[in-house]
Amino acid sequence: MAELLADLDRQFPGIRHRMIDEQGSVRPHMRIFVNGKQSFDLDEAVTSSDVVQIIQALSGG
Amino acid sequence: MVTAAKKVLLQVATRKGAWLFHGDVARRKWRVDGPHYLGHIIHHLMLDPRDGKTMLAAASTGHLGPTLFRSVDRGRKWQEVKRPPAFAKVPEGEQGRVVNHTFWLTPGNASQSGVWYAGTSPHGLFRSDDSGDSWESLPGLNDDPQYREWMGGPQDGTPDGPKLHSIIVDPRDANHLYIGMSSGGVHESRDGGRSWTPLIDGLEVVEMFDASKVWFHDPHCVRISPANPDRLYQQNHCGIYRLDRPSNRWRRIGRKMPKSVGDVGFPVVVHPRDADTAWVFPMDGSSVWPRISVAGKPAAYVTRNGGKTWQRQDTGLPKAQAWWTVKRQAMTNDARDPVGLYLGTTGGELWMSSNEGSRWSCIARHLPEIYAVEAALV
Numbered sequence: 001m002a003e004l005l006a007d008l009d010r011q012f013p014g015i016r017h018r019m020i021d022e023q024g025s026v027r028p029h030m031r032i033f034v035n036g037k038q039s040f041d042l043d044e045a046v047t048s049s050d051v052v053q054i055i056q057a058l059s060g061g
Numbered sequence: 062m063v064t065a066a067k068k069v070l071l072q073v074a075t076r077k078g079a080w081l082f083h084g085d086v087a088r089r090k091w092r093v094d095g096p097h098y099l100g101h102i103i104h105h106l107m108l109d110p111r112d113g114k115t116m117l118a119a120a121s122t123g124h125l126g127p128t129l130f131r132s133v134d135r136g137r138k139w140q141e142v143k144r145p146p147a148f149a150k151v152p153e154g155e156q157g158r159v160v161n162h163t164f165w166l167t168p169g170n171a172s173q174s175g176v177w178y179a180g181t182s183p184h185g186l187f188r189s190d191d192s193g194d195s196w197e198s199l200p201g202l203n204d205d206p207q208y209r210e211w212m213g214g215p216q217d218g219t220p221d222g223p224k225l226h227s228i229i230v231d232p233r234d235a236n237h238l239y240i241g242m243s244s245g246g247v248h249e250s251r252d253g254g255r256s257w258t259p260l261i262d263g264l265e266v267v268e269m270f271d272a273s274k275v276w277f278h279d280p281h282c283v284r285i286s287p288a289n290p291d292r293l294y295q296q297n298h299c300g301i302y303r304l305d306r307p308s309n310r311w312r313r314i315g316r317k318m319p320k321s322v323g324d325v326g327f328p329v330v331v332h333p334r335d336a337d338t339a340w341v342f343p344m345d346g347s348s349v350w351p352r353i354s355v356a357g358k359p360a361a362y363v364t365r366n367g368g369k370t371w372q373r374q375d376t377g378l379p380k381a382q383a384w385w386t387v388k389r390q391a392m393t394n395d396a397r398d399p400v401g402l403y404l405g406t407t408g409g410e411l412w413m414s415s416n417e418g419s420r421w422s423c424i425a426r427h428l429p430e431i432y433a434v435e436a437a438l439v
């Protein structure tokens with residue numbers, strides 16, 4: 001997962017920091033799903049056939 | 062030096078985006094330019110006075126992490142910076158801190174092209190040497206064990222989170238800095254931020270708390286006099302104060318305010334050429350701290366003698382039922398003669414006075430809640 005996010009950041013510089021904080025945790029209101037299952041572990045292994053979805057909550061007011 | 066002919070550019074940071082207001086020379090007509098970054102929370106927006114072109118916007122967007130945006134053409138085009146302020150990653154097993162948002166931006170000394178300082182929530186101080194594109198944590202404050210103890214933890218601070226604010230760079234000495242921390246006091250550095258000393262002598266704290274403890278001190282806004290950098294004014298949770306260096310003791314000048322109004326508020330503004338003149342915007346600090354104008358009747362107050370006496374300035378402002386206030390960064394001035402004053406309200410209105418507060422007029426309505434207003438001569 002960490003490599004996936006690093007690759008995303010290579011394509012869109014700065015995007016990783018908007019989703020993952022400086023201590024390596026998924027930010028509040030952000031969620032990562034691997035094949036439909038919620039994941040907070042950046043060390044989780046993902047394969048080329050896995051579907052990864054990154055969702056943000058539209059909260060605030 | 063009085064600059065009479067330049068136009069004023071207002072930089073307005075709001076809960077839902079950034080707006081620029083371009084004034085004509087008479088300061089009567091204002092062209093609105095915005096929104097920029099609609100929907101993003103813009104905490105502070107600041108034009109670099111050293112080049113008149115670089116502008117930084119401290120932003121966060123409800124669900125996304127914090128960032129800064131930068132323009133190098135005075136707000137026409139914007140780009141996200143490469144590396145916004147962020148605390149250092151700590152070793153596995155330790156509790157590291159995370160920047161929730163950048164709250165305050167201050168350009169460095171006139172002699173330091175490209176240097177900026179940023180204050181964050183939770184408390185953190187950062188410095189950029191490349192005009193805001195990347196930022197370094199200042200460990201002399203952020204990692205000092207005593208200051209970490211004073212800063213507290215996630216359960217401390219204001220309802221919106223603790224703030225490091227009022228970053229002041231002495232115009233005479235680039236290494237001489239002041240900062241304010243909500244629930245953390247005022248502090249001074251004479252070595253560019255490598256080491257810090259509390260500057261809380263003479264400040265009061267909420268009844269029954271111990272004034273010797275730094276974390277009980279809640280400065281709201283500290284400003285330096287451009288005319289006399291040895292003089293500072295402070296709007297504190299517990300009153301209005303003045304400090305005259307080399308003394309280290311603040312004097313509560315707010316006790317001269319009318320008792321029915323009190324001396325609680327957020328912003329303080331200092332005249333660019335007269336160290337004895339300053340403005341405040343009182344707020345209701347009674348009972349549950351509703352954070353609105355006293356009795357729904359907004360007014361600025363001015364002192365022209367360093368706080369010995371204060372005069373009410375409300376001509377043109379609503380006479381009643383105006384339940385808003387002005388946040389600590391949302392009142393400012395230009396350097397024209399007479400001085401122009403500008404304030405943005407929590408109700409989304411932008412007001413100005415072109416005669417040092419004698420009369421106020423509304424420039425814009427129906428903006429989102431205004432977090433900060435800055436004025437630059439361009």
